[in-house]
Amino acid sequence: MLVIKAGGSEGISLEAVCADVAELVHKGQQLVLVHGGSNETNIIAEKLGHPPRFVTSVSGYQSRRTDRETLAIFEMVYCGKINKSIVEQLQALGVNAVGLSGLDGRLLEGPRKRSLRIVEGGRRMVLHDDYTGKVKKVNVNLLRLLLDNGYLPVITPPAISNEHEAINVDGDRAAARIASALNAELLIILSNVPGLLRSFPDETTLIHRIDKAGIEEFVSHAQGRMRIKMLAATEALQDGVKRVILSDGRVRHPVRAALAGKGTLIE
Amino acid sequence: MLVIKAGGSEGISLEAVCADVAELVHKGQQLVLVHGGSNETNIIAEKLGHPPRFVTSVSGYQSRRTDRETLAIFEMVYCGKINKSIVEQLQALGVNAVGLSGLDGRLLEGPRKRSLRIVEGGRRMVLHDDYTGKVKKVNVNLLRLLLDNGYLPVITPPAISNEHEAINVDGDRAAARIASALNAELLIILSNVPGLLRSFPDETTLIHRIDKAGIEEFVSHAQGRMRIKMLAATEALQDGVKRVILSDGRVRHPVRAALAGKGTLIE
Numbered sequence: 001m002l003v004i005k006a007g008g009s010e011g012i013s014l015e016a017v018c019a020d021v022a023e024l025v026h027k028g029q030q031l032v033l034v035h036g037g038s039n040e041t042n043i044i045a046e047k048l049g050h051p052p053r054f055v056t057s058v059s060g061y062q063s064r065r066t067d068r069e070t071l072a073i074f075e076m077v078y079c080g081k082i083n084k085s086i087v088e089q090l091q092a093l094g095v096n097a098v099g100l101s102g103l104d105g106r107l108l109e110g111p112r113k114r115s116l117r118i119v120e121g122g123r124r125m126v127l128h129d130d131y132t133g134k135v136k137k138v139n140v141n142l143l144r145l146l147l148d149n150g151y152l153p154v155i156t157p158p159a160i161s162n163e164h165e166a167i168n169v170d171g172d173r174a175a176a177r178i179a180s181a182l183n184a185e186l187l188i189i190l191s192n193v194p195g196l197l198r199s200f201p202d203e204t205t206l207i208h209r210i211d212k213a214g215i216e217e218f219v220s221h222a223q224g225r226m227r228i229k230m231l232a233a234t235e236a237l238q239d240g241v242k243r244v245i246l247s248d249g250r251v252r253h254p255v256r257a258a259l260a261g262k263g264t265l266i267e
Numbered sequence: 268m269l270v271i272k273a274g275g276s277e278g279i280s281l282e283a284v285c286a287d288v289a290e291l292v293h294k295g296q297q298l299v300l301v302h303g304g305s306n307e308t309n310i311i312a313e314k315l316g317h318p319p320r321f322v323t324s325v326s327g328y329q330s331r332r333t334d335r336e337t338l339a340i341f342e343m344v345y346c347g348k349i350n351k352s353i354v355e356q357l358q359a360l361g362v363n364a365v366g367l368s369g370l371d372g373r374l375l376e377g378p379r380k381r382s383l384r385i386v387e388g389g390r391r392m393v394l395h396d397d398y399t400g401k402v403k404k405v406n407v408n409l410l411r412l413l414l415d416n417g418y419l420p421v422i423t424p425p426a427i428s429n430e431h432e433a434i435n436v437d438g439d440r441a442a443a444r445i446a447s448a449l450n451a452e453l454l455i456i457l458s459n460v461p462g463l464l465r466s467f468p469d470e471t472t473l474i475h476r477i478d479k480a481g482i483e484e485f486v487s488h489a490q491g492r493m494r495i496k497m498l499a500a501t502e503a504l505q506d507g508v509k510r511v512i513l514s515d516g517r518v519r520h521p522v523r524a525a526l527a528g529k530g531t532l533i534e
Contacts, residue, residue: 044315044343047314047315047316048311048314048315049314072348072352075347075348075351075352076311076343076344076347076348077343077347078347079346079347079350079351079366080342080343080344080345080346080347080348080350081339081342081343081347083346083347084342084346084368084370084425084433085339085342087368087370087371088370088427088431088432088433091370091373091427091431092431092432096372096373097371097372098367098371098372098409099346099367099368099370099371100365100366100371101351101354101366103351103354103355103358103366104354104364104365104366104367105363105364105365105418106358106363141416142365142416142418145412145416149408149409149412151372151409158351160355160358164355164358164359165355165359166351166355
């Protein structure tokens, strides 16, 4: 079992990801595709007059400010525009894709953060109307049901909270949960960088291989979004996934390249 | 088996539909929910600077002008905003809903109209870049798979063409196809009128019952959108559905009211 997460940053070619996915599926590889949509959400939110805002938690992680209106825009872009575009592309490539959000069949479930402690302009603030949370449970029965009947699940946030609200969750960490729930051999996380860089953004400082035992040390190298990716990788490995590859989603054959040794391999 | 179609016109309360659906599901009724989203699509399309346009075919049917950009907006609203909002509401009511478009698992498949002959300002024109079509095939295996495992399918256009393109299809006729594919006893079509009116828009002229044998005569009474609903009803009855009810989606308990004898019963 292989889980592929394709990020939603600018420059990542979902067309190229779909082509590689179809190639693998036609060779008999069982896989699940997880995707993001952050860049497109920013564009649509701007056009709809509800521009994106990002907040930094007191522990230093950046996330999208997700009020109820943002959530509706988020769903339009992730579950509507991008998910259905991927499903359409895969269908055209002969792959029987089924697109699902974490709400559908409670596919991705977890607690909503009742309050979000953030730092803004040096001041600490607490948000109570933010719809973000963390995936704790994956409906693996629904995934197996689809996989065993020849469907390829294409999965996107939001997830569903324990109190049945849609919640924005990190896509990389959701993919890590999905990979461990399915006992995947490998999780590939494709983004707009070549992998973990020793000195960001210098791409010549790519770290090719990290041993699972020494991963903690490397988390400190990570900057911005890469910190969450390293956290996702750590969680996946702790929960039984054998290998994680962080690789470049902007190249012509992103999945093929990752499988051929590009990017950062963590095992 | 019961199939409910909730329209997407202004005034139809999806919240009320969800409450009634949940009530029926908790009583053990197997059902499938199909929904529209036309009014919300108009609003979002306007905001995104790609205002809605409607065209009239030479045979007199009105439909949304669906170029590729409209299709993306259509997917955002139908598959993203509305579908996920319904799934979230049903989940909160204890119903394990799974939202699917016609693209997912090729759930709704049919031919795309290669050219659309329209009348505009008295002149005949032919459109070649319109993405509309007709559902001919329903993936009933996927629906049964979900239903047999305790999931409630929540289905929305677009469908998928035989050439794997997303196509805008009429939601009422898609619901009719789904109802006949599932050998449903009953199809309820909820819209923003109380049923078929002898003199539209005079709601006191509601026709309470139509015999299947005499349906042709009544099709001529129908105006605008109601003509397509009558066509959908005719198709459903021809393909084995026992009863069709056209009823009001704007009331407090739209499904309960339809089952209690409101609206137009066609059998």
